[in-house]
Amino acid sequence: MLPDRDMLSDLSTHLDLDRFTLRNPTRRREVTLSSLRGYFSAPAALEKAISDTGDAVVYEVEVVEPKEQAPNILAYGVTRVFPGRVGNECYMTKGHFHADPTCTEIYLALAGRGGLLQMTRDGRSFFQEMRAGDAVYVRGDMAHRLVNTGDDAFVTWAVYPVGAGHDYSTIAERGFSSLVVGDESGAHLAPNPRWA
Numbered sequence: 456m457l458p459d460r461d462m463l464s465d466l467s468t469h470l471d472l473d474r475f476t477l478r479n480p481t482r483r484r485e486v487t488l489s490s491l492r493g494y495f496s497a498p499a500a501l502e503k504a505i506s507d508t509g510d511a512v513v514y515e516v517e518v519v520e521p522k523e524q525a526p527n528i529l530a531y532g533v534t535r536v537f538p539g540r541v542g543n544e545c546y547m548t549k550g551h552f553h554a555d556p557t558c559t560e561i562y563l564a565l566a567g568r569g570g571l572l573q574m575t576r577d578g579r580s581f582f583q584e585m586r587a588g589d590a591v592y593v594r595g596d597m598a599h600r601l602v603n604t605g606d607d608a609f610v611t612w613a614v615y616p617v618g619a620g621h622d623y624s625t626i627a628e629r630g631f632s633s634l635v636v637g638d639e640s641g642a643h644l645a646p647n648p649r650w651a
């Protein structure tokens with residue numbers, strides 16, 4: 456017997472390739488500068504950016520997630536990280552570990568310039584630059600954060616098991632061991648003093 460068509464079409468979508476929006480996300484999230492207190496390394500620069508920009512949106516996420524929460528059920532979503540810096544630190548997502556370390560994830564870059572910062576539990580981090588067409592595989596035990604190093608929105612598509620779970624607490628406390636900072640010569644990694 457064929458599966459219920461409505462059931463399937465709920466979880467299918469159209470990605471607008473000009474605006475990079477999903478037709479029918481099940482969840483949408485906008486993250487502003489003020490909700491990233493504690494994430495950027497320079498608190499004074501963050502407060503200044505909040506007041507200078509009227510609390511700009513740093514990134515937005517649209518996902519299509521089935522109701523059923525299990526490690527073998529896939530979900531997907533689009534993240535748009537806008538261009539900007541707090542002090543010299545590039546705009547980025549919060550970043551997280553998956554609560555279930557058997558749950559991997561795949562990111563595909565759709566537009567803009569940026570990359571994925573990853574880190575082990577014991578603080579070894581590395582950054583993979585991504586441009587449209589580049590895909591990065593994330594092991595289930597690696598923290599991951601998107602970073603925009605360019606002048607336009609950096610957009611990615613990601614697929615992950617819906618039961619992966621997001622553990623934000625570790626990153627909220629100490630951040631990643633490396634910061635992605637930008638200057639005239641481009642973006643590079645700098646050690647995060649909170650990991651010293």
Ligand code: PAN
Nearest residue numbers: 516532534548549550551613615
């Ligand atoms: C992504 C992320 C998304 C936003 O869908 O949730 O890029 O980043 P934060 O969740 O760190 O705010 C993902 O990694 N899902 O597992």
Ligand code: ZN
Nearest residue numbers: 553560599615
């Ligand atoms: Zn994830």
